[in-house]
Amino acid sequence: MGRPTDNPKDISLKVRLDKETAEKLDECVEELEVSKAEIVRRGVHKVHDDLKKK
Numbered sequence: 001m002g003r004p005t006d007n008p009k010d011i012s013l014k015v016r017l018d019k020e021t022a023e024k025l026d027e028c029v030e031e032l033e034v035s036k037a038e039i040v041r042r043g044v045h046k047v048h049d050d051l052k053k054k
Helices: 019-032 036-053
Strands: none
Touching: 019 036
16 A cells, blocks of 8 residues: 555644635645645644744
8 A cells, every 4th residue: 555654644634724824835835846734744843843942
């Protein structure tokens, strides 16, 4: 099933977004040519990294 990976993505997350946030997400997807899930993963890493800087 699928390609083998060292980092399986086996946890699912459902979120509710307002229209403005959804539009920003779509803009990121188009500009960076990655999935919505990848944008969310990058966002989590960015916020987490910012926490460490405090």
